[in-house]
Amino acid sequence: MKKKPLKSRYRVEIADRQTRLAIDAARLRQAVTEVLTGEGFKSAHISLALVDDVEMHALNNKFLAHDEPTDVLSFVLEESDGRVEGEIIASTDTAAKQGARVGMETADELLLYLVHGTLHLCGYDDTSDETEQVMRERERHYLAKLGITHLWPD
Secondary structure, eight states, rough: OOOOOOOOOEEEEEEEEOOOOOHHHHHHHHHHHHHHHTTTTTTTEEEEEEOOOHHHHHHHHHOOEEEEEOOOEEEEEETTTTTTEEEEEEEEEHHHHHHHHHTHHHHHHHHHHHHHHHHHEEEEEEEHHHHHHHHHHHHHHHHHHHHSSSOOOO
């Protein structure tokens, strides 16, 4: 009897709606699944959109009433019994600008945004000094697992 191939317990769909950065889809998926695995999620369906600052500005204004672009937005659509469904939207324009400002490669800065957005889907927040510190520690943990050991300035 033939064995059926195992399905991944995590589905990460990527919509690349930007032109600034050639993406490594496998590495982006790895970043998201590394966090989900480490945070104990049994399964997940994540939609990941890579956008430019014009689109990010419009989305940030629409959903959070902030009249400016931002680095990453994340939305939990459903969560139950160790399963999460959500969306992460990241700006490659912001990753390029911020990366240049702090001396980081755009691709590494983008991974930071994906780890950060996935941590939000896992229930972390950064609304207070204490929760922000915990989130920064988790970001560094997962980035190190992805081979990124240099630190961003706080």
